[in-house]
Amino acid sequence: MTLKTTISAAAARTAAPSISGLMKLALERPEVVSLAAGFVDQGSLPVEATADAAARILGDESAGRVALQYGTTAGDEALRAILIERLEAQHGVPPGTYREAVGRTVLTNGSAQLIYLVGEALLDPGDIVIVESPTYFVFLGPLETRGARAIRVPIDEGGLRLDALERTFEAIRDRGELGRVKLLYTIPEHANPTGISLAIDRRKPLLDLVRRWSAEAGRRIPILEDSAYHGLSFGPEEAPSLWSLDEERETVILARTFSKTFSPGLKLGYGVLPPSLVDPVLALKGNHDFGTANLCQKLARMVLADGEYDRQVARLKEVYARKAAAFLEAIDAHFGPMRDRVAWTRPRGGLYVWMTLPEGVDTGFDGPLFRRCLDEGVIYVPGEFAFAPEPTPPPRNHMRLTFGVPDEAALAEGARRLAAAVRATIE
Ligand SMILES: Cc1ncc(COP(=O)(O)O)c(C=O)c1O
CATH class of the missing domain: 3.40.640.10 (Type I PLP-dependent aspartate aminotransferase-like (Major domain))
Known part of the structure; x- marks a missing residue:
């Protein structure tokens, strides 16, 4: 007889983290530019x-x-x-x-x-x-x-x-x-x-x-x-x-x-x-x-x-400022023609850009945009995960993009691929 293990109510109401699948995907398909992973810049980790x-x-x-x-x-x-x-x-x-x-x-x-x-x-x-x-x-x-x-x-x-x-x-x-x-x-x-x-x-x-x-x-x-x-x-x-x-x-x-x-x-x-x-x-x-x-x-x-910690922070500020600038420049170039329908934040620190698409565009894993992005070779985090469920159902037309991990060339290419997928979806 196979007996069933009953898990607690707390475990039952806990879903797996929403982006574990994205992290797996990024590892399995290295040719994909991941604008999703919440990792930090690999090259500047303070090994020494x-x-x-x-x-x-x-x-x-x-x-x-x-x-x-x-x-x-x-x-x-x-x-x-x-x-x-x-x-x-x-x-x-x-x-x-x-x-x-x-x-x-x-x-x-x-x-x-x-x-x-x-x-x-x-x-x-x-x-x-x-x-x-x-x-x-x-x-x-x-x-x-x-x-x-x-x-x-x-x-x-x-x-x-x-x-x-x-x-x-x-x-x-x-x-x-x-x-x-x-x-x-x-x-x-x-x-x-x-x-x-x-x-x-x-x-x-x-x-x-x-x-x-x-x-x-x-x-x-x-x-x-x-x-x-x-x-x-x-x-x-x-x-x-x-x-x-x-x-x-x-x-x-x-x-x-x-x-x-x-x-x-x-x-x-x-x-x-x-x-x-x-x-x-x-x-x-x-x-x-x-x-x-x-x-x-x-x-x-x-x-x-x-003093190594402070020196590392000083280095990282430069690394991320450079990456953010390269990424925003590529976004401006590729999304510029869609500026009346697409908006994005201009961070002054940290690792993230938040992009808003026209209402009605579904950025979720099962939506057409995410599938197109996979075909183009780029991934992002669907914005819906970042919204609490109340007071109204979460909007689905946002994306979280990070410039933490890819290098500047990959960021530029990622922005190009993303823009191609977005253009094909909203036009
Ligand atoms: C806003 C925010 N808080 C907390 C954390 C948790 O980071 P850690 O547990 O590594 O300190 C993160 C990591 O991405 C974060 O973005």
């Missing part, structure tokens, strides 16, 4: 700096033994202190201003784990999370697992639209659901998937708006500030983080990562939590793994201390 740091750590027997031992659930305290000092420097405040935040900082397996843990700490089935429209589609997965509802709020070229956020809160209140709003998730720098950043003059007002609605809800609604692309600005440094504007230190959860600015292979991220979330998140993380890989933390501490 990492090898050197590893040799220094492991070349010292006692430091080597510490690095190869388990660490603590919160992570290396010296590294957490360095990260907080760097926040002080970024925000131009006197050294020591944020010192107490070291105890509220947790090192995680990428920022992915931090944002997962925050969801786990805050959300029960039926709870509501407000997200940008579009948002980082991978974040929608854990929400599905928690059984939470995601409601989207439009953005424009200045990021999250505060008027629309106000209307969304009003609509939620009018339905009697304000008590279910447990989190607002935003990516204020060079967002995935649009490349757009939150305007400086919206930052404090966003915090004030959420505080006001928290008061109305009778409970604090935290903001999860995912700044995965912080540091990768092609021009001036980013505006002050929402976290730095949260003087009470109670509303904003800051999530950052070494993945984009150094190496995703280290899979090291961190979060600075409001006091009330420290114990719950650490308890949950303890059950996940009782601590992030210690060796990766020691490597990160070494490259931060010896």
